[in-house]
Amino acid sequence: MSKKSEATLRGIPMRPYDLLREGLIVLAILAVIIVVLAVVFSSPDYPTVRGEDVAKVQPIAYLTTAANILAGNSSIEGYGPPYTSDTANAQEILGIAPANWFGVTIPIDPAQDLVLNPLARVAVLDKDVSGALQTYQSATSDQQQAWLKAYLAALDKATEDGGKVQLPAGDYGPVAALMDGMLNLGRAGLLEGALESGSRLPYMLDSTRSLLYFQDAVDQGVADSLDLLGEQWGLGHETGSYPGAWWLWPYTFLYQVPPMSTSDNGDLQVGVIMLAFFVFLLLIPFIPIINRLPRWLGVYKLIWRDWYRRQG
């Protein structure tokens, strides 16, 4: 044995032991348990929410998403690093905002990258969209916002009949034609392809833009229907009744209590607390009182009860 082992075990009675036998028995038992769980309960695989699905099933939500992004109302607008250069909205504690330390590493111009660039591709195939795009881009910013404001207001009163969206009459300029172009792009199942066209085609290595696209109202609505919102302990479970990352319950719990539950800096606050907790766990052997807790709790007497009985 090593010198350390010899010093530790001096005077301690030993018993026969078979490491490999014990390991193989435990492995076999756990393997059986895991196979039974897999056979009986299977595993979750809820399908993704795609542009095509939203365009066909919830066309008004689809149009609202696209128009809001174009109008500058998406949550990525002014998000700050790593997506945009506006650092004012970065989460901070005592004036320290780690999000700003490394600048914009994933640049995204929401209106341009998520709507106008895809529309430029639609314009190659559709003369109506091509003309509308030219009209829109040559208009003043104020005019563009006026059209978008009227269009978004009209969407609140829009009706859907057999997949066709009926808008009340109004002055939407070229925006209605542009949004029809986006809707057709989605219905054709080409939205994600158009969004990721800036990556290393023909390989699509990065899904950032596609995943960000519906992250606001659409994804929130789906998550709400599946009890997966943050206030429903999000990561702690998966779709259906499947367990998720239950070991992150302390993390998700912090999101349920003030000030984290109501603060604009909640993510950073929770993250810092968890990092501090991790350092605390690391240093337990050296933290006075905490490193004496096991002696006072006395659970060790149960674990080593045979030893103590033998001793005395």
Place this chain on the structure above:
Amino acid sequence: MNLTRKAQMALRDSMTLEDALPTKMPIYVNSMAYLFGVSALSALGMLGITGIVMAAFGPGWYHVSKLGHFVNSLHFWSVQVFFGAIVLHGLTKFFMAAWRDGRWKTWMIGVLAFGIIVFTGLTGFLSQTNWDSQWIAVQAKDAMNALGVGAFFNTMDTTQVLTLHVVVLPLFVVALVGVHLFLIRHDSPVRPLPGKEDGEK
């Protein structure tokens, strides 16, 4: 100075064959509490085997193949068992104050491994390429970005997430678990806390 001879001597002093593959144990190693560590190792083995099969067939396989979905289910439940075993292992080691007599290194390496394992779990959830991963990606990005980690780790970059999950992080986990096991066997099982009859107040 012969480095090889020095390495031989260091290895001989720190890890004999009886340390690495023990055929006898101190008599106080006699509790279910000692099984949680080997349970975690076994579940890690199951994760490795099922993960290698899934990696060989690619990330889309389990969506379209019944066999693939079954292997995914094995992987999924191995994760649950793995974390259950790790949490119980950590708790029992805390209750045993297992960091005593210079074993703080074993404790800290274990906690460090647990931290990386949790992050590996996150990349696993993100690699599912289903609704769960889609939702977790857009939710987790805010936490990563707030901490400044988002500049290097993009929860929505599926390729980065996948390579981290199947290669980079498992290498760190296996390396840390290896060091953890080496220290455990080098130091031998910690002696029981002194009982009242030994003078404890």
